[in-house]
Amino acid sequence: MSMLLQCLVDSILLGGLYSLMAVGLSLGFGVTRIINFAYGEFIMLGAYGAFFCSSLAGIDPLIALPAVAIGVALFAAIVFEFSLRRVLRAPAINQILLLFGVGLVIQNLAAILWTGDARSVETPYSLTAREFGDINVPDGRIVTFLVATVLIAALLWWLHRTELGRAIRAVAQNRDAAVLMGINVMRMYLLSFMLNAALGAATGAMASFLLTVTPFMGFPMLIKSFAIVVLGGLGSIPGTLAGAFLLAFAETAVAYYVPDGIGWAEGVAFAVLLGVLIFRPRGILGQAVEVA
Amino acid sequence: MTALLEIAGLRAGYQESIVLEDISLQVQIGEVVALLGANGAGKTTTMRVITGLIAALGGTIAFDGEDLSRLRAERRVDVGIALCPEGRQVFPNMSVMENLLLGSFCRHARARRAATLELVQELFPRLTERSAQKAGLMSGGEQQMLAIGRALMACPRLLLLDEPSLGLSPRMVQLVFGAVAKIAEAGISILVVEQNAQAAFSVARRGYVLAGGRVAAAGTIAELARSGQVEQAFIGTDFFKREGAACSKSGA
Ligand SMILES: Nc1ncnc2c1ncn2[C@@H]1O[C@H](COP(=O)(O)OP(=O)(O)OP(=O)(O)O)[C@@H](O)[C@H]1O
Ligand SMILES: [Mg+2]
Numbered sequence: 001m002s003m004l005l006q007c008l009v010d011s012i013l014l015g016g017l018y019s020l021m022a023v024g025l026s027l028g029f030g031v032t033r034i035i036n037f038a039y040g041e042f043i044m045l046g047a048y049g050a051f052f053c054s055s056l057a058g059i060d061p062l063i064a065l066p067a068v069a070i071g072v073a074l075f076a077a078i079v080f081e082f083s084l085r086r087v088l089r090a091p092a093i094n095q096i097l098l099l100f101g102v103g104l105v106i107q108n109l110a111a112i113l114w115t116g117d118a119r120s121v122e123t124p125y126s127l128t129a130r131e132f133g134d135i136n137v138p139d140g141r142i143v144t145f146l147v148a149t150v151l152i153a154a155l156l157w158w159l160h161r162t163e164l165g166r167a168i169r170a171v172a173q174n175r176d177a178a179v180l181m182g183i184n185v186m187r188m189y190l191l192s193f194m195l196n197a198a199l200g201a202a203t204g205a206m207a208s209f210l211l212t213v214t215p216f217m218g219f220p221m222l223i224k225s226f227a228i229v230v231l232g233g234l235g236s237i238p239g240t241l242a243g244a245f246l247l248a249f250a251e252t253a254v255a256y257y258v259p260d261g262i263g264w265a266e267g268v269a270f271a272v273l274l275g276v277l278i279f280r281p282r283g284i285l286g287q288a289v290e291v292a
Numbered sequence: 293m294t295a296l297l298e299i300a301g302l303r304a305g306y307q308e309s310i311v312l313e314d315i316s317l318q319v320q321i322g323e324v325v326a327l328l329g330a331n332g333a334g335k336t337t338t339m340r341v342i343t344g345l346i347a348a349l350g351g352t353i354a355f356d357g358e359d360l361s362r363l364r365a366e367r368r369v370d371v372g373i374a375l376c377p378e379g380r381q382v383f384p385n386m387s388v389m390e391n392l393l394l395g396s397f398c399r400h401a402r403a404r405r406a407a408t409l410e411l412v413q414e415l416f417p418r419l420t421e422r423s424a425q426k427a428g429l430m431s432g433g434e435q436q437m438l439a440i441g442r443a444l445m446a447c448p449r450l451l452l453l454d455e456p457s458l459g460l461s462p463r464m465v466q467l468v469f470g471a472v473a474k475i476a477e478a479g480i481s482i483l484v485v486e487q488n489a490q491a492a493f494s495v496a497r498r499g500y501v502l503a504g505g506r507v508a509a510a511g512t513i514a515e516l517a518r519s520g521q522v523e524q525a526f527i528g529t530d531f532f533k534r535e536g537a538a539c540s541k542s543g544a
Contacts, residue, residue: 062377163397170383170394176345177381182369182398 002134007256008249009135015248016145017206020152021221022228022240024199027155030172030235031192032088034095038079038103039225040218043199045072045106046204047213048114054121054208061121062147065205069198076197080190088189103218110215118212126209143208155195156237160220168192172235220266227269230276247272294357296321296481297342297450303350304341305525310349311337313499313505319450324472324482326492326513329502335485336378338502339454342483343375344368355450369398376456378485380439388419391427391438395445404447412441413459415471431503433464440471444480451475457491465491489522 021043028036036042049068050061079102087095125139159165170178171188179185202220211217228247232239247269255265295318302315311334321326329335340346342353344365353360355371363371374395383391392412396405413420416437422430427438436456440486443451457465469491476482476495486492492499493513501509501521509521516522 162544163402166386166390166394167397170385173383173385174381177383178394179345179365180343180369180375180377180381181394181442182366183394184364184366 003256006135007269009137009253010141011245011249011252013137013141013145014252015245016148016250017203017210018224018228018244019241020148020199020206021203022225022232023028023152023155024196024203024242024243025225025227026232026235026237027199028192028196029229030237031168032189034084034088034092034099035226036082036193036196037096037099037222038106039200039258040220040222041103041106041110042072042076042200042218043204043207043221044110044213044215045075046201047208047211047217048110048200048204050205050208051213052278053118054123057117060123060173061205061208062143063282064122065147065202068205069201072201072204073198076194077190077265080193084193085186088186107215107218114215116215118214120212121208123209140209144210147206148203151199155199164191220269223273224269227273230273242269293352295319296323296356297483298354298390299338299342299351300354301351302338302341302348302353304337304346304348306337306346311505312341314350315502315505315507317500317507317510319481319483321449321481322476322479323498324476324484326489326496326499327438327483327485327502328489328492328499328516329508331487333502334505335502336454339366339375339377339452339483339485342368342452360544369448370400372447373452374443374448374450374540375452376439376443376454378454378458380432380435382427382430382435382438382442384426386422386427388427388430389423390436391421391442392445395442396447398446401445401447405445408445408447412444415444415474416441432459433461435469436464436468437471440468440475444475448480450481450483453482455485455487457486457488467495493517 025036025039028034028039046068049071050064053059053064053068054061083098083102084095087098123140125143129136129138131137159169167178167181167183168188170181170183171185175185178188197235207213207217207221224247228243229240230243231246232241232243250272251265251268254268255261258264297319298457299318300316302312303310305311315338317325317327320521327335327338337346341348344360346365351446355368355373358371360368371421383394386394392409393405396402396408396412401408418434418437419441419525422434427435430438440453440456460468465488472484474481474496482495484492484496496513497509498512499516500507501516509519511519
């Protein structure tokens with residue numbers, strides 16, 4: 001019984017971070033209709049950003065988070081201007097290959113510049129935990145859950161309550177009609193790509209004290225984000241949140257209940273992806289593509 | 293007096309097919325003009341070129357004496373051109389109010405938003421009642437009102453209406469065209485595309501009939517009605533060819 005409870009608490013805490021991670025991919029897709037296959041690398045850059053802030057300047061990852069997110073978003077703007085902009089009207093496969101290529105270049109540059117060594121960030125809260133009865137909750141996980149929740153709430157507020165947020169949703173729902181409203185669609189594409197990168201980087205900054213940081217940490221994160229977004233129906237934010245908690249629960253349950261499950265948990269995203277694509281090609285909640 | 297909208301020798305189309313060969317038409321300030329023609333004649337294409345959604349391949353479009361070709365599509369709202377597109381194209385997952393607010397996204401309209409909103413809600417009281425409803429869940433007629441209201445929110449000098457009667461009941465057509473008449477009375481110039489010639493004639497003073505990518509007939513409504521050119525354009529000799537074109541379009 002307490003194991004089930006522990007498993008649930010762990011999944012919810014993990015689900016918060018996964019939500020933030022997947023919302024970034026989902027938002028980018030909802031607006032541009034392009035799946036950012038370099039998304040994992042933005043997460044990785046965010047993690048390195050936090051690592052260097054911490055190791056070189058002693059700045060806490062959470063304090064560094066806004067600056068890291070903005071920095072990676074500016075980098076994404078450069079990627080957009082010099083490459084993605086040219087393939088916006090191209091077939092999806094061209095866009096995917098381009099972004100996949102961009103991801104590989106970033107990954108290898110990171111390996112050359114920062115070596116392939118696994119790094120980790122130590123914070124006052126990354127090793128402590130608190131007990132609630134039989135339940136053990138690491139402080140680091142609570143912190144990531146809270147920060148992710150705040151960031152998602154801020155994002156939703158921005159999307160629904162500001163002129164620009166409304167404009168970006170308009171582009172997601174009907175591009176031509178958005179143009180007729182006087183919205184500069186190219187600028188909204190750029191903005192959504194930068195937001196996508198910023199959310200990825202924020203996820204990475206928090207992953208820096210939960211996981212080990214390596215140039216290659218992005219790929220599994222991409223697969224997980226992609227599985228969540230597919231699970232939730234591409235582009236739907238409520239669906240994405242549901243998908244995030246579902247994947248978190250599935251992974252945690254496998255880790256707890258399957259013998260030697262900790263290794264297998266990492267494969268859950270692949271299984272989910274395969275399963276959804278075969279049985280529910282439109283996702284579990286989503287039908288049409290929409291940004292909430 | 294210069295025309296508000298002046299199109300001369302316009303050519304336009306899609307990839308391989310030229311749809312508009314040579315179109316010339318004018319809309320004067322305060323005028324309501326009907327654009328008629330069979331399915332696939334190029335009426336929607338004309339609207340899309342005026343708003344800049346597709347590029348002109350030749351000819352000129354001037355608005356208030358200013359060449360439009362240099363203005364990107366999203367900037368044409370700023371100078372005062374608003375389109376209520378064919379098929380309404382409301383933002384389906386947004387509320388009625390959000391759709392209206394988006395209508396006044398451009399700067400000059402945003403400054404006068406509250407006042408315009410009041411006028412639009414007065415024109416279509418239904419939109420006030422449904423303010424919080426998701427636009428995609430409204431009836432076709434309500435969505436049409438919303439689409440027109442959204443276009444009005446941009447404070448246009450020229451309102452382009454593409455088949456506002458499409459798929460509406462006769463009563464709803466009456467209601468919508470009643471509103472169009474009021475908009476015209478307020479001094480906004482209107483270019484309205486219609487299949488329903490009767491509805492168009494109820495508000496327009498002049499009309500153009502498109503066929504084969506050209507203006508097949510032009511004149512006052514009385515002249516067009518008398519000459520029988522409207523019927524001829526709607527059930528032209530190449531009727532079957534046009535039907536084919538219309539089918540391929542709906543399939544796309
Ligand atoms: N996006 C497109 N790509 C290629 N061809 C198109 C496209 N849209 C329209 N066409 C073609 O252009 C021609 C004119 O279409 P248009 O929509 O302008 O006609 P219309 O007069 O508005 O017809 P309707 O009364 O059916 O709305 C048609 O033959 C159509 O098949
Ligand atoms: Mg049409």
